[in-house]
Amino acid sequence: xxxxxxxxxxxxxELLLEIPRPHPDSGGPPRLLAIRPFLWLVLGEMLANVxxxxxxxxxxxxxxxxxxxxxxxxxxxxSSYSVTFVAASPALGLVADRWSPKRMLLLAHSSAFVxxxxxxxxxxxxxxxGATALFGLAEAVVWPARGALVPLLVERRRLVQANGxxxxxxxxxxxxxxxxxxxxxxxxxxxxxxxxxMVAVALSLPLYAMIPDRRKPRAEERERFVADLVxxxxxxxxxxxIRAVIIRAVIAYLLxxxxxxxxTLYIREVLGRGQDFLGVxxxxxGAGAALGSLxxxxxxxxxxxxHLLMAAGLTGGGIGYLLYxxxxxxxxxxxxxxxxxxxxxxxxxxxxxLIQRVAVHPGKVTSVYAMLSEGxxxxxxxxxxxxxxxxxxxxxxxxxxxxFTVLGLVSLPGARRRGQPSGGESAERARSS
Numbered sequence: 001x002x003x004x005x006x007x008x009x010x011x012x013x014e015l016l017l018e019i020p021r022p023h024p025d026s027g028g029p030p031r032l033l034a035i036r037p038f039l040w041l042v043l044g045e046m047l048a049n050v051x052x053x054x055x056x057x058x059x060x061x062x063x064x065x066x067x068x069x070x071x072x073x074x075x076x077x078x079s080s081y082s083v084t085f086v087a088a089s090p091a092l093g094l095v096a097d098r099w100s101p102k103r104m105l106l107l108a109h110s111s112a113f114v115x116x117x118x119x120x121x122x123x124x125x126x127x128x129x130g131a132t133a134l135f136g137l138a139e140a141v142v143w144p145a146r147g148a149l150v151p152l153l154v155e156r157r158r159l160v161q162a163n164g165x166x167x168x169x170x171x172x173x174x175x176x177x178x179x180x181x182x183x184x185x186x187x188x189x190x191x192x193x194x195x196x197x198m199v200a201v202a203l204s205l206p207l208y209a210m211i212p213d214r215r216k217p218r219a220e221e222r223e224r225f226v227a228d229l230v231x232x233x234x235x236x237x238x239x240x241x242i243r244a245v246i247i248r249a250v251i252a253y254l255l256x257x258x259x260x261x262x263x264t265l266y267i268r269e270v271l272g273r274g275q276d277f278l279g280v281x282x283x284x285x286g287a288g289a290a291l292g293s294l295x296x297x298x299x300x301x302x303x304x305x306x307h308l309l310m311a312a313g314l315t316g317g318g319i320g321y322l323l324y325x326x327x328x329x330x331x332x333x334x335x336x337x338x339x340x341x342x343x344x345x346x347x348x349x350x351x352x353x354l355i356q357r358v359a360v361h362p363g364k365v366t367s368v369y370a371m372l373s374e375g376x377x378x379x380x381x382x383x384x385x386x387x388x389x390x391x392x393x394x395x396x397x398x399x400x401x402x403x404f405t406v407l408g409l410v411s412l413p414g415a416r417r418r419g420q421p422s423g424g425e426s427a428e429r430a431r432s433s
Contacts, residue, residue: 033165035153035154036210037153037210037211037212037214038150038153038154038162038165040207040208040210040211041146041149041150041153041166041169041207041208041211042165042166042168042169043169043204043207044105044109044204044205044207044208044211045146045166045169045170045204046169046172046173046204047173047200047201047203047204047207048109048112048142048200048201048204049169049170049173049174049177050173050176050177050180050196050197050200051112051116051177051196051197051198051199051200051201051204052139052173052177052197053173053174053176053177053178053181053282053286054177054178054180054181054184054193054194054196054197054200055116055119055135055193055194055197056282057177057178057181057182057193057275057278057279057282058119058181058190058193058194058197059077059119059128059131059132060074060077060264060278061185061193061264061275061278061279062122062128062190063077063125063128063264064264064265064268064275065268065274065275066190067124067125067128069125070388070389071261071262071265071384071385071387071388071389071391071393072384072385072386072387072388072389073125073385074261074262074264074265074381074384074385075261075381075382075383075384075385075386075388076125076129076381076385077125077128077129077132077381078257078260078261078377078378078380078381078384079378079381079382079385080129080130080132080133080136081132081133081135081136081139082136082374082375082377082378082381083133083136083378084133084134084136084137084140085136085137085139085140085370085371085374085378086140086371086374086375086378087140088137088140088141099215100213100215101145101146101148101149101152101214101215102145102149102208102211102212102213102214103213104141104142104144104145105141105142105145105146105149105208105211106205106208106209107141108138108139108141108142108145109138109142109201109204109205109208110205111134111137111138111141112135112138112139112201113198113201113202115131115134115135115138116131116135116194116197116198116201117194117198118130118131118134119131119132119135119194120191120194120195120198140370143366143370144364144366144370146166147352147355147356147362147366147370148362148366149211149214150162150163150166150356151356151362152214152215153211153214156356156357159353159356159357160296160299160306160349160350160353161296161297161298161299162353163296163349163350163352163353163356164293164294164295164296164297164298164299164349165293165297166349166352167289167292167293167296167297167345167348167349168290168293168294168297170289170293171286171289171290171292171293171341171345172286172290172293173286174282174283174285174286174287174289174290174341175283175284175286175287175290176283176286177196177197177200177282177286178278178279178280178282178283178286179279179280179283180193180196181193181196181197181279182275182276182279182280184196185275185276231361231364232361232364232365232368233368235359235360235361235364235365236355236359236364236365236368236369237368239358239359241354241358242354242355242358242359242365242369244307245306245307245310245351245354245355245369246368246369246372246373248310248314248347248407248411249351249369249372249373249376250372250373250375250376251376251407252314252347252376252404252407253373253374253375253376253377254375254376254377254379254380255376255380255400255401255403255404255407256344256376256377256380256400256404257376257377257378257379257380257381258380258384258396258397258400259321259324259325259397259400259401260377260380260381261377261380261381261384262384262391262393262396262397263278263281263325263397264278265393266325266393266394266397267281269393270328270393270394271328271330271333273330277330280334281324281333281334281337284334284337284338284341285337285338285340285341286341287338287341288320288337288338288339288340288341288342288343288345289341289342289344289345290341291341291342292313292341292342292343292344292345292346292349293345293349296309296345296346296349296350305350306350306351306353306354307350307354307411308412309346309347309350310346310347310350310351310411311408311411311412312343312346312408312412313343313344313345313346313347313348313350313408314343314344314347314404314405314407314408314411315343315405315408315409315411315412316339316342316343316346316408317339317340317341317342317343317344317346317347317404317408318343318401318402318404318405318406318407318408319336319339319343319405320336320337320338320339320340320341320342320343320344321336321340321400321401321404321405322336322398322401322402322405323335323336323339323340324336324337324340324401325394325397325398325401326394326397326398326401347408351369352366352369355369
């Protein structure tokens with residue numbers, strides 16, 4: 001057990017559980033999903049993310065197909081999610097390292113249920129902007145809480161596999177959620193996806209409640225809030241390994257932000273399809289992403305090779321991105337969506353694992369990573385909103401996809417040369433840097 005300050009003693013001692021120790025070699029580690037707390041987290045995330053993806057299909061689809069949104073209005077919609085996410089992430093990363101990641105997840109998803117109801121009542125685009133902004137705030141709680149909780153549930157040397165599993169818990173719902181959302185539109189009407197999302201989020205809450213309230217042991221010294229915030233930025237930007245991840249993530253998410261903002265218009269204007277096709281495209285992206293995540297979960301020697309996995313993921317994902325938006329053929333576009341999902345997973349999940357392995361303060365650094373990464377779609381959405389009528393949908397997307405692919409190609413040589421510390425060496429090197 002962990003002993004601490006008088007502030008720590010206010011929390012029941014049984015709640016302050018230590019980070020799990022490696023299993024003896026004689027017995028061997030259990031399968032990841034045999035670790036019950038981790039299983040509850042994975043299942044809870046799957047259900048909550050069905051709600052997340054159903055929400056995006058509903059809100060973006062309503063904006064374009066119900067409210068006839070322009071590129072500028074779509075930019076406002078996407079940026080309303082990103083701006084609250086980016087603004088709230090740093091402070092919430094501090095909370096994740098100081099308080100209870102489990103309770104943060106319960107609070108975030110309980111709030112998301114309310115925000116989904118508000119979105120379902122949207123009579124106009126401004127109302128939808130507001131509900132989307134609140135949903136972004138809820139997700140800003142989820143990211144650092146999840147990032148801080150995973151290394152408290154599994155061994156450090158299995159973090160690549162664990163994050164591959166968490167990626168699957170995020171992406172398998174991308175297959176299921178949009179498909180069910182499209183069905184809900186046909187059966188219930190335009191509000192159907194919101195009701196689907198509310199049911200999924202409500203079902204996730206008991207699973208989160210079963211996770212033990214594990215927390216990172218607190219240091220004896222007490223840092224001030226501002227100093228603590230600076231710690232996350234300083235560690236993220238001064239640690240070369242993490243800085244390389246963050247720089248590539250910022251660029252990749254900026255380019256990805258263009259398709260996030262404009263893909264619904266691309267589907268309507270270039271492919272000549274409707275909201276149902278948006279759900280199919282989302283689902284196939286999720287199918288590719290889930291396949292990639294399952295491959296990562298089965299990868300036994302990913303530790304130390306995260307940069308190479310990320311560079312390969314960017315390259316393969318970029319090729320899929322080009323196929324998705326560079327054609328007027330629905331079949332080729334859907335194939336590209338699948339490839340993009342598979343490739344991008346090899347960038348996103350190993351990046352999270354690398355931060356959790358190397359960082360001394362994984363909650364703080366994860367929040368910085370999430371904030372700076374989400375800043376990419378925010379900048380892209382604001383750019384689209386500002387330029388408005390100057391935006392020509394497909395040419396802008398083709399340029400973005402080309403640059404995305406180039407980013408992966410130029411990352412490959414450096415990723416092959418770069419050696420990373422493994423296992424327990426990482427935190428010690430980070431502390432001395």
